[in-house]
Amino acid sequence: MIYNATMINLRSAKYTELYGTHECECGHSHNFNVKCVLQKGALSHISEFIASFTPELSRVVIFYDEESESIALKCEDGLKRSFRTAKFKAGSDKELDGLVLPEDARLILGIGGAIEAAKYKSALCDIPLVVSGALSHISFMPICAVESDKSVRLIRSNPPVGYIFDPELDFDKAAVFGSVAACLNTAFEYYAAMALSDKQYCPQLGSALSDIAASTILAASECDKGSQPLRELLLTSSLKISLIASKLPLFGEVQCALVGKKLAPKYSLGTLEFIYAAVLSSLYKSHVMYRRSFVPPPDNNYRLGQISELFGISEFVAVKTVLRQMSAAECELVCYKIKEYSGELIEKLGKNINLYRLAFRTFKRLMPDGGYSLYDLVNEDIPLCLALAPDLVRGEGMLTQLKRLGELDRYID
Numbered sequence: 001m002i003y004n005a006t007m008i009n010l011r012s013a014k015y016t017e018l019y020g021t022h023e024c025e026c027g028h029s030h031n032f033n034v035k036c037v038l039q040k041g042a043l044s045h046i047s048e049f050i051a052s053f054t055p056e057l058s059r060v061v062i063f064y065d066e067e068s069e070s071i072a073l074k075c076e077d078g079l080k081r082s083f084r085t086a087k088f089k090a091g092s093d094k095e096l097d098g099l100v101l102p103e104d105a106r107l108i109l110g111i112g113g114a115i116e117a118a119k120y121k122s123a124l125c126d127i128p129l130v131v132s133g134a135l136s137h138i139s140f141m142p143i144c145a146v147e148s149d150k151s152v153r154l155i156r157s158n159p160p161v162g163y164i165f166d167p168e169l170d171f172d173k174a175a176v177f178g179s180v181a182a183c184l185n186t187a188f189e190y191y192a193a194m195a196l197s198d199k200q201y202c203p204q205l206g207s208a209l210s211d212i213a214a215s216t217i218l219a220a221s222e223c224d225k226g227s228q229p230l231r232e233l234l235l236t237s238s239l240k241i242s243l244i245a246s247k248l249p250l251f252g253e254v255q256c257a258l259v260g261k262k263l264a265p266k267y268s269l270g271t272l273e274f275i276y277a278a279v280l281s282s283l284y285k286s287h288v289m290y291r292r293s294f295v296p297p298p299d300n301n302y303r304l305g306q307i308s309e310l311f312g313i314s315e316f317v318a319v320k321t322v323l324r325q326m327s328a329a330e331c332e333l334v335c336y337k338i339k340e341y342s343g344e345l346i347e348k349l350g351k352n353i354n355l356y357r358l359a360f361r362t363f364k365r366l367m368p369d370g371g372y373s374l375y376d377l378v379n380e381d382i383p384l385c386l387a388l389a390p391d392l393v394r395g396e397g398m399l400t401q402l403k404r405l406g407e408l409d410r411y412i413d
Contacts, residue, residue: 009204010024010204010205010208010240010244011204011208011211011212013240014236015036015038015236015239015240015243016036018032018036018240018244019032019033019034019035019036020032020033024202024204024205025203025204026201026202026203026204026205028202030202030205030247032243032244032246033159033161034159034160034162034163034243034246035049035052035161035162035163036163036164036239036243037049037162037163037164037165038163038164038165038167038235038236038239039166039167040166040167040168041166041168042165042166043071043074043075043078043164043165043166043169044078045078046075046078046079046164047078047079047081047082047083049162049164050079050082050107050109050130050162051082052162053107053128053130053161053162054106054107054128055106056082056083057082057083057084058083058084058104058106059083059084059085059102059104059105059106059107060079060083060084060085060086060105060106060107060108060109061086061087061088061101061102061105061107061109061121061127062076062079062085062086062087062088062108062109062111063088063090063108063109063110063111063114063115063117063118063121064087064088064089064090064111064114065090065111065112065113065114065117067112067113067172068111068112068114068133069089070169070170071111071112071132071133071169072087072111074169075109075132079109084104086101086102086105089114090113090117090118096117096120096121096124096146097124099121101121101125101127105125105127106127106128107128107129107130108122108125108127108128108129108130109129109130109131109132110122110129110130110132110160111131111132111133112132112133112134112171113268115131115133115135115136116138116144116145116269118131119144119157119160120144120146120155122157122158123144123155123156123157123158126158128158128161129158129159129160129161130160130161130162131160131163132163132164132165133165133171134165134171134172134175134176134235134238134270135163135176135179135238135239135242136175136179136238136242136257136268136269136270136273137180137182137183137186137238137241137242137245137254137273138242138250138254139160139242140159140160140163140242140243140245141245141246141250142156142157142158142159142246143156143157143250144157145261145393152258152259152262152392152393153392153393153394154250154258154393154394159246163239163242165235167235171231171235172268173225173230173231173234173366174268174270174271174363174366174367175268175269175270175271176234176235176238176270177216177220177270177274177359177362177363177366178268178270178271178273178274178275178363179238179241179269179273179274180212180213180216180234180237180238180241181213181216181217181274181277181356181359181363182213182253182254182270182274182276182277183209183210183212183213183241183277184209184210184213184214184217184281184352184355185251185252185253185277185278185280185281185352186209186245186248186251186253186254186277187207187209187210187213188210188284188345188348188349188352188398189251189252189397189399190205190206190209190248190251190397191206191348192284192341192345192397192398193249193251193396193397193398195337195341195344195345196334196337196338196341196398196401197396202247205244205247205248209241209244209245209248212240212241212244213237213241213355214355215237216233216234216237217355217358217359217362218355218358219233220233220234220362221359221361221362225365225366249395249396249397250393250394250395250396251396251397251398251399252276252277252280252389252395252397252398252399252400253273253274253276253277253280254273254393254395255389255393255395256272256276256280256385256389256399257269257273257276258389258393259385259388259389259392259393260272260276260377260381260385260389263310263381263384263385264376264377264381266373267377271374272377274359274363275374275377275382276385276386277356278353278356278359278360279382279386280386280398280399281349281352281353281356282353283386283402284345284349284398284402285345285346285349285350285353287338287398287402287407288338288342288345288346288349289342289346291338302409302412303322303387303388303391303409304318304319304322306387306388306412307321307322307391307392310384310388321391321392322391323390323391323400323403323404325404326405330404331405334401334404334405335405383411383412384411384412386399386411387408387409387411387412388412390402390403390404390408391403
């Protein structure tokens with residue numbers, strides 16, 4: 001492969017320009033090594049695309065779920081001219097652990113809601129992965145979430161080497177819009193995490209995510225629900241944010257979405273990311289504005305009991321899962337830094353909250369039931385996920401800091 005070492009503006013670049021290694025304005029290189037094809041009739045040429053990753057006549061294993069079965073059939077039809085295929089309908093992680101791939105399997109194709117399952121199996125078997133269908137903004141991250149002993153953990157995975165999709169095909173527009181909009185919170189947490197921890201920060205990555213998310217929210221509010229411009233907007237935006245987000249840590253809305261997906265599997269990751277991103281923005285603003293004094297974290301035995309009961313695991317496993325509480329000195333330092341940056345944090349959060357109000361109207365309009373199915377999630381599962389996600393999914397950022405400060409314990413009372 002030949003990579004272009006060129007300066008690139010992530011905010012205005014087309015997704016086709018992001019492939020390769022680019023020198024960033026921050027002084028470092030960013031590698032976006034996922035070859036992407038998003039064009040009408042793309043799946044008719046999937047054989048040629050897959051041939052750039054594995055020799056013809058190789059075995060390609062297709063992972064799909066119920067919603068993506070029609071796309072899987074199109075992919076299988078396009079592949080059978082040059083490749084041998086096998087299909088697997090994604091189910092539980094235990095089924096994945098027990099699944100034995102054909103000995104001659106050389107590539108995995110993950111589609112739609114089965115992308116995370118495909119990433120997991122690709123990591124276990126060390127087989128290259130290509131993905132297709134609608135994306136969430138963790139689709140290209142080199143991690144995948146798995147359920148182990150009824151708790152959620154992350155494992156390293158090989159990032160996809162390719163993405164191919166036809167924008168004419170059907171996809172969950174609400175979920176894709178939600179995942180793009182959720183990047184407002186991703187960008188905020190990236191800024192906050194770097195400010196509070198003094199780690200190296202690339203302004204262009206964060207601002208690019210924020211700008212893409214904001215412009216998509218504004219443009220989508222003016223588009224008709226079934227219009228072609230809306231479809232193209234959502235797919236190109238989701239592809240760009242997936243590429244850019246693959247260079248960032250795992251932040252709050254994704255932590256909550258991964259745990260929430262285990263608690264309420266009927267919701268898509270994109271839907272969960274959006275809901276939790278909006279909720280977290282309000283939570284963070286409240287914390288930054290009204291926190292006046294340091295309160296040491298409480299004893300965590302009650303939290304361990306809640307995790308054990310909810311996920312059906314022993315307390316011993318829960319103890320190994322829960323993050324270390326910060327010392328009093330560490331907590332005081334974090335509180336001090338939050339106060340130092342409070343003006344900038346509040347300004348960014350205020351803009352995000354206003355955009356989320358607009359986005360929520362569009363999001364409900366894109367849902368088949370107008371958002372009615374979100375009622376149980378909003379009224380029952382959100383507080384629990386806020387409280388438990390930092391324990392069950394390792395991550396850094398404001399959500400983890402609030403957990404360590406003891407700010408989330410009230411949600412499990």
